Amino acid sequence: MKKIIRDLNRVFIGSEVPSDYQNPLSNYKVHSVVKPINENEIIEVIKYANEHNLVVVTRGSNTGVAGSQTPFIGNEIIIDLSLMNKVIELDRETMTLTVEPGIHLETVQKYASEHGLMYAPDPASKDSTIGGNVSTNAGGMRAVKYGTTRNSIRGLEVILMDGSKLVLGSKTIKDSSGYDLKDLFIGSEGTLGIITKVMLKVIPKPQYNITTLLAFEDESIATETVIKILSKGYIPTALEFFDKESIHYSEKLLNKPFISNKGTAYLLLTVDGNNQDYVNQEISQIHEIANQAVDKLVLKEQEAVETWVMRDSILLGLYATTKFEMLDEVVPINQVAELIKYTKALGNKHNLKVLNFGHSGDGNVHTIMIRDNYSDEAWPLVRKAFLDDLYTEIYRLGGLISAEHGIGIYKQEHFLIHTPKANVEAMRAIKKALDPKNLLNPGKIF
Numbered sequence: 001m002k003k004i005i006r007d008l009n010r011v012f013i014g015s016e017v018p019s020d021y022q023n024p025l026s027n028y029k030v031h032s033v034v035k036p037i038n039e040n041e042i043i044e045v046i047k048y049a050n051e052h053n054l055v056v057v058t059r060g061s062n063t064g065v066a067g068s069q070t071p072f073i074g075n076e077i078i079i080d081l082s083l084m085n086k087v088i089e090l091d092r093e094t095m096t097l098t099v100e101p102g103i104h105l106e107t108v109q110k111y112a113s114e115h116g117l118m119y120a121p122d123p124a125s126k127d128s129t130i131g132g133n134v135s136t137n138a139g140g141m142r143a144v145k146y147g148t149t150r151n152s153i154r155g156l157e158v159i160l161m162d163g164s165k166l167v168l169g170s171k172t173i174k175d176s177s178g179y180d181l182k183d184l185f186i187g188s189e190g191t192l193g194i195i196t197k198v199m200l201k202v203i204p205k206p207q208y209n210i211t212t213l214l215a216f217e218d219e220s221i222a223t224e225t226v227i228k229i230l231s232k233g234y235i236p237t238a239l240e241f242f243d244k245e246s247i248h249y250s251e252k253l254l255n256k257p258f259i260s261n262k263g264t265a266y267l268l269l270t271v272d273g274n275n276q277d278y279v280n281q282e283i284s285q286i287h288e289i290a291n292q293a294v295d296k297l298v299l300k301e302q303e304a305v306e307t308w309v310m311r312d313s314i315l316l317g318l319y320a321t322t323k324f325e326m327l328d329e330v331v332p333i334n335q336v337a338e339l340i341k342y343t344k345a346l347g348n349k350h351n352l353k354v355l356n357f358g359h360s361g362d363g364n365v366h367t368i369m370i371r372d373n374y375s376d377e378a379w380p381l382v383r384k385a386f387l388d389d390l391y392t393e394i395y396r397l398g399g400l401i402s403a404e405h406g407i408g409i410y411k412q413e414h415f416l417i418h419t420p421k422a423n424v425e426a427m428r429a430i431k432k433a434l435d436p437k438n439l440l441n442p443g444k445i446f
Contacts, residue, residue, distance in 0.1 A: 001032055001077075004044045010035040010083070020062075021071070021078055028074025035080045039159070039196045042079065046194065047163040049077050055439050056161070058190040060102055060129030064136060065326060066408030068189040068444055079194065081131055087111055088197065094171040096154050097200045101131025108200070117202040120146035122238075123404070124312060131195045137187035139404030141238040144361030146203075148404065150186045155199035158185055158192075161435045169199065184430070189406050190441040192434050206272035208279045209237065211304035212286065215263030215295035219243060219356075222265040223337040226360045228289045229269075230333065234282055236269040239361030240311055241336075246357045246368075249317030250310040259307050262295040267360065268311055270304070314357055323371035325383065329390075331399030333363040342393050343367050350386045364403035387414060407445045416446060 005011035012018065012033045021033050031054060036042045049056050055076045059069045071078060084100040085107070091098075097119065099108060106126035112119045123133060123140035132138070134156070139148045146152070155169030168182035169175065175182075185192055216222040222241060229236070244264045251258055260266070269286070273279045287296050299307055318324050331339050340356050343365075347354035353370035369386060371379055391401060391414045401407070407415045416424060424446050431438070 001034065001045070001048065004048060005034050005036065005041060010037070021059075021080075023071050026072050026074070028072070030071050031075045031077055033078045033080055035083050037083050039157070039165075042159055042194055042196060043163045043165070045077065045079060046159055046161060049439060050161055050163065050437065053437060053439065055442060056194075057441050058131075058135075058194050060132040061104065061125070061127050063125040063128040064132060064406065064408065065410075066136070066189075066402070066406045067410050068136060068406050068408035068441070069132070070409060072409060073443060081129065081194075084196070085129075090115060090202075091171065095202050096171050097202050098155075099130055099198055099200065101134070101195045101198060102129050104129060105133060112202050113205060116205050118205040119152065119200055119202050121149045121152050123149075124315070130198050130200070134186055134195055134198055135188065135190050136404065136406040139359065139362070139364060141240060141359060143359060143364070143404075144239050145235045145237050150183065152201045153182065153186060153198065154201050155197075156182055156185055156195055157197035159194045159196055161193070161437065161440050165196075166193065171199065187406065189408060189444050191431060191444055192440065194440075204274075206237075207274045208276045209270050209272035210279050210283050211268065211270045211299045211307065212283055213260055213295070213297045213299060213307060214267040214269070214287075214290045214293040215260045215297075216265045216267070216292065217263055217294055219265040219340050220337045221292050222267055223340065223360060225267060225290050225292065226336065227334055229286055230361065232285075232289060234271075234286055234289075236286075236361060237272045239267065239269045239359070240357070241360035241365075242266055242268070242311060242314065242357035243355065246314050246355045247310060249321060250313040251317075253313055253317035253320055254310065256310075258310060259299070259303060260295045260297060263293075268307060269361075311357075318368065318370075325369045325371065327367045327369070327390075328358075328364065328403050328405040329367065329394050329399055329401060330362070330364045330403035331394060331397045333361070335397040335399065336360055336363055336365060339365055339394065339397060339399070343390065346386060346389055346393075349389070350382055352382060352386055359403075362403070363399070391418060409444060412445065 017030050017033050057071050057076045058079050081102040085102040086100050088098040105128050108119050122142040123138040133149045137150050158166045247258050271282045343354050355368040358365040395418045
């Protein structure tokens with residue numbers, strides 16, 4: 001390994017492995033950590049691992065919440081791609097931005113903005129990497145209008161476990177040339193190959209945007225208003241739902257009151273475009289649709305920034321206050337109200353405090369299970385009983401277990417219960433074909 005990565009600051013073996021690469025919940029130890037700076041180093045490391053039957057786990061910023069990047073079986077090689085973090089090319093004519101996988105989302109967004117462009121996906125973890133976003137098909141707040149990460153990927157370069165290289169997609173807009181292998185690797189959580197280059201779609205940066213906050217006395221009215229807005233043909237850039245109890249964690253963290261003291265449930269939405277009059281008119285028409293709102297605020301620029309920060313800070317407030325687990329289920333948008341109502345009843349049934357917030361415009365709900373004072377012995381039983389009921393109901397409503405975080409380790413049990421056996425077997429067949437020794441991130445997803 002040290003012959004491959006000759007810079008000793010970029011390779012760690014055995015006891016040299018820093019503690020933050022180990023799994024704190026496991027006694028097993030990582031074999032080694034390498035931090036490559038180019039594709040050739042990755043290929044040589046992969047060939048070495050394949051020859052010696054060593055498991056490989058790829059990691060970026062380690063912000064994943066499903067455990068996809070977590071070593072848990074022992075003796076793994078972790079390939080840390082954080083040093084492969086450069087912009088390779090901006091092609092303005094084809095509106096593509098090519099980057100290395102370790103570049104942070106925030107860096108990409110800032111780079112695009114400085115060039116009058118926008119990279120549309122906007123996951124909450126701005127320090128997550130583009131490679132990680134691709135591996136989980138990360139979503140974020142702008143998915144309702146611009147789609148998830150998948151919708152902004154033009155091409156990928158991927159190294160397979162035998163060291164061979166795939167070049168997938170292109171700068172073209174259309175592609176009907178054989179199997180769509182590019183989309184196969186998006187969302188595969190590092191189980192099929194290692195991403196070494198990503199070609200992103202960028203768009204002209206919208207010239208105008210307006211943010212409005214709508215407050216409601218009832219969660220069901222708020223979520224039903226979302227259906228009304230979308231059914232009239234209005235597609236906000238972002239359309240977020242959260243309740244008063246959730247935003248209270250932001251208030252405590254930031255030590256400032258929320259902009260509205262009315263209502264118990266909120267919709268925060270932004271409309272963008274290149275015509276100021278059109279944007280103003282769309283906000284006015286959305287306000288007419290939201291006729292049951294008890295507060296309708298059109299936010300000034302700084303107010304909008306501060307209010308979005310408060311929405312983004314709900315999780316940070318929770319981290320600072322209590323122990324919890326966040327889910328990322330998704331249901332058809334007309335079932336969001338039913339799902340939220342069910343989670344509250346389920347919380348009462350299992351004596352568990354439950355919060356909900358999420359991307360209501362695309363049906364993605366983040367249900368928060370507050371652990372509070374449950375002991376390490378009691379919590380797994382409470383958690384399992386709650387999730388057994390919740391995921392059964394989600395699939396009954398036509399939903400799925402994960403919208404944007406992936407399956408990883410933590411959702412695997414219920415994913416296998418509720419996913420058709422034929423689907424799982426097809427995934428396993430693909431995995432075996434591309435990774436016959438099962439060395440790339442085994443034990444994740446299925």
